[in-house]
């Protein structure tokens with residue numbers, strides 16, 4: 722086995738031991754966090770934007786492209802593991818953490834919420850980009866519905882393939898940060914993250930989790946920050 726590959730496997734195993742994909746929940750809920758912090762120390766980025774202000778005053782949108790600029794073939798499928806099989810009818814998006822109104826939303830619930838679309842450039846650190854139209858709903862609408870407590874500063878995303886990500890609250894509440902279920906005017910293909918994925922013009926590709934099943938709103942960033950970040954990639958990854 723290549724050393725790189727072995728390191729990745731070890732890291733992955735360590736992640737599974739520390740948190741697991743099933744017990745990331747434990748870490749993210751209450752006492753788990755405290756225990757974990759005692760062992761490895763606190764780790765959070767110096768970002769303290771006020772949640773209420775961000776919810777009330779949406780940030781400036783970034784300019785979008787015209788529909789003639791869409792590059793239908795340019796979006797390279799980039800999955801670190803496998804394409805998970807998700808039953809769209811049984812699918813629920815869970816929204817939990819420091820919220821007064823935890824959510825369990827079906828795709829029908831999600832598609833009833835205000836729809837929006839945008840034409841933006843997707844940029845992957847591996848050196849390719851694609852102008853894509855994404856359709857879905859603003860993540861800020863989901864967050865608002867969950868009634869976040871005022872201490873919330875970060876958002877974790879868990880995916881059905883074991884991928885995980887964390888974002889600063891300001892980027893998550895940006896008006897062009899979408900939970901997308903459409904690509905280029907069509908239902909989102911499963912390889913691109915159906916039924917629901919993140920899409921945003923303000924972050925690099927690896928921040929844009931596909932197959933998102935759970936969103937956790939938290940006050941502090943854990944030492945476990947994201948699949949690529951935990952292997953040395955930059956956490957903020959802004960564009």
Ligand SMILES: Nc1nc2c(c(=O)[nH]1)N[C@H]1C(S)=C(S)[C@@H](COP(=O)(O)O)O[C@H]1N2
Nearest residue numbers: 797798799800801845880884913926929931
């Ligand atoms: N769940 C999950 N989300 C993911 C990834 C992944 O492997 N698993 N890859 C990321 C990377 S590196 C990129 S560039 C984009 C690619 O999206 P696409 O496969 O729809 O082109 O998805 C991101 N989201």
Ligand SMILES: [Mo]
Nearest residue numbers: 845846926927
């Ligand atoms: Mo990427």
